[in-house]
Amino acid sequence: MAKITLNPARSKGTINKNIYGHFSEHLGRCIYQGFFVGKDSAIPNVNGMRTDVVEAMKNIRVPVLRWPGGCFADEYHWEDGIGPQEGRKRMVNTHWGGVVEDNSFGTHEFMELCEQLGCEPYVNANLGSGTIREMSEWVEYLNSDGDSTVVQKRWANGRKDAWNVKYWGVGNENWGCGGSMRPEYYADEYRRYQTYCRTYRSNKLYKIACGPSDGDYNWMEVMMQRAARYMDAITMHYYTLCGDTWKQKGDSLNFTETDYYKTMVRAMRMDEFVTGHSAIMDKYDPAKRIGLIVDEWGTWYDVMPGTNPGFLYQQNTMRDAMVAAITLNIFNRHCDRVVMANLAQTVNVLQSVILTEGDQMVLTPTYHVFDLYKEHQDAKEVDCFVEADKVGAGDWQLPQVTASASEKDGVVTVTMANTSADRAVSVELCGVKAQKATGRILKGEMNQYNDFGETNLAVESFDGFSVKDGVVTVELPACCVAEIRIF
Ligand code: AHR
Numbered sequence: 001m002a003k004i005t006l007n008p009a010r011s012k013g014t015i016n017k018n019i020y021g022h023f024s025e026h027l028g029r030c031i032y033q034g035f036f037v038g039k040d041s042a043i044p045n046v047n048g049m050r051t052d053v054v055e056a057m058k059n060i061r062v063p064v065l066r067w068p069g070g071c072f073a074d075e076y077h078w079e080d081g082i083g084p085q086e087g088r089k090r091m092v093n094t095h096w097g098g099v100v101e102d103n104s105f106g107t108h109e110f111m112e113l114c115e116q117l118g119c120e121p122y123v124n125a126n127l128g129s130g131t132i133r134e135m136s137e138w139v140e141y142l143n144s145d146g147d148s149t150v151v152q153k154r155w156a157n158g159r160k161d162a163w164n165v166k167y168w169g170v171g172n173e174n175w176g177c178g179g180s181m182r183p184e185y186y187a188d189e190y191r192r193y194q195t196y197c198r199t200y201r202s203n204k205l206y207k208i209a210c211g212p213s214d215g216d217y218n219w220m221e222v223m224m225q226r227a228a229r230y231m232d233a234i235t236m237h238y239y240t241l242c243g244d245t246w247k248q249k250g251d252s253l254n255f256t257e258t259d260y261y262k263t264m265v266r267a268m269r270m271d272e273f274v275t276g277h278s279a280i281m282d283k284y285d286p287a288k289r290i291g292l293i294v295d296e297w298g299t300w301y302d303v304m305p306g307t308n309p310g311f312l313y314q315q316n317t318m319r320d321a322m323v324a325a326i327t328l329n330i331f332n333r334h335c336d337r338v339v340m341a342n343l344a345q346t347v348n349v350l351q352s353v354i355l356t357e358g359d360q361m362v363l364t365p366t367y368h369v370f371d372l373y374k375e376h377q378d379a380k381e382v383d384c385f386v387e388a389d390k391v392g393a394g395d396w397q398l399p400q401v402t403a404s405a406s407e408k409d410g411v412v413t414v415t416m417a418n419t420s421a422d423r424a425v426s427v428e429l430c431g432v433k434a435q436k437a438t439g440r441i442l443k444g445e446m447n448q449y450n451d452f453g454e455t456n457l458a459v460e461s462f463d464g465f466s467v468k469d470g471v472v473t474v475e476l477p478a479c480c481v482a483e484i485r486i487f
Helices: 052-061 071-075 106-118 132-142 149-156 182-196 215-232 257-267 270-285 318-333 365-372
Strands: 002-008 019-022 066-067 091-093 099-101 120-125 165-170 206-209 233-240 290-301 338-344 354-357 358-362 380-387 390-393 395-401 403-408 411-418 425-432 438-442 463-468 470-476 478-485
Touching: 002 066, 002 403, 002 411, 019 052, 019 290, 019 365, 052 106, 052 358, 066 106, 066 165, 066 338, 071 318, 071 338, 099 270, 106 380, 120 132, 132 149, 132 182, 149 358, 165 182, 182 206, 182 215, 206 215, 215 233, 215 395, 215 403, 233 257, 233 338, 233 390, 257 270, 257 390, 257 395, 270 290, 270 318, 270 390, 290 318, 318 380, 318 403, 318 411, 318 438, 395 403, 411 425, 438 463, 470 478
Parallel strands: 002 425, 019 066, 019 338, 066 120, 120 165, 165 206, 206 233, 233 290, 290 338
Antiparallel strands: 002 380, 091 099, 354 358, 380 403, 390 395, 403 411, 411 478, 425 470, 438 478, 463 470
16 A cells, blocks of 8 residues: 655645646657658648647647757758748768758747647747857847848748747756757856847847756856856756667667666666756755756667667556656656746657648547646645555565656546556555545556557556545556546
């Protein structure tokens, strides 16, 4: 028996809906074929955006979408992607697969996509190989109404009103693919670049500095020391690998029980990194004005055999669903500092929520976790204390139950995962007086997945619980993620 004690009187505040954000880079088949097929495609689309993918993303209430990278962002020159399609510059995407990028998906197309999705755009600008003027003019192009040459260009390209983009990333992984900089150097560059990202009318920009990778606490320390007052948020990236090196990251489909537990134990390190970086941020920003944005997270395995190694295409099993459940529970519990997160990446790349093949689309187990967790968006976090046995294999041990909770309109939502591959568990939910409850669940074998024409895994309604004297007792099957709503 495991126990979750809920305490609605204790809360870290609101769970920012942007924690449920996504990331789409010009990488492999994420943008092209994933989101964008072009107006003339036989695949049903609206202005080039796949209808099936847009509708699926709307169902999980995607709040924010980051674009155009990733590493691609620091090589991207936005002016190559505006104006008549036939005049757009072609480049070779040297980072990702060496394929030709014809820039047919550019600024206008991204804004159209966000409008169709009903989400906020998060534009990641180029600091690594771009200029201050380029970045500043991109902000102007998107946000200004002034009668300037830059804005006239937007008008000529068919858009009268400014879009008022709020979220601006100033470089990406500038310690690596974004320029191999030292934190001291990037801190100064960040200060310069952000100066010229102007606010037009009352649309105050939300400026996002490039932060560290996983446990690089020195990068965070230097940035907070030297540039805290110039930023609204700072990023952090952490990917979960199963293998022990970047050359051998593990297989996305064929893995052992030990691999399963190892991957989850590694996913749990997100808590260590968020806690460690938050402690540094607390030193310089005790009022928590500055947000921590985990704008790249998820599993990263070896690419599927036979696919372009630069396309980062991998399958997605119940193991990935467990990683998503664990990670989103961690973010919810740190909602006083974590204000946004973006899973890498939405379609056909890394831990995708959607895979496509021609006109077919598959919703991955990870997609269904976002569905199960959507009630947390903008709800009040509720303190929840989990007592559970450990499960695992050898050195790779973790609690059998992970959970987080929130409250909105008098209803408490608890999301939890049973991490055991083969053992069910009873979980008692105490601390709130339940009148009644409802449930939804995603369950399967650890290496089960959805394939084209063969969808086995989906969210189902769940009644494996009882309510007695105000306490809900849930019978969680092995390897599942569940949502219980307490009324
Ligand atoms: O998501 C794939 C890549 O991982 C991104 O382009 C980069 O920022 C990170 O290293």
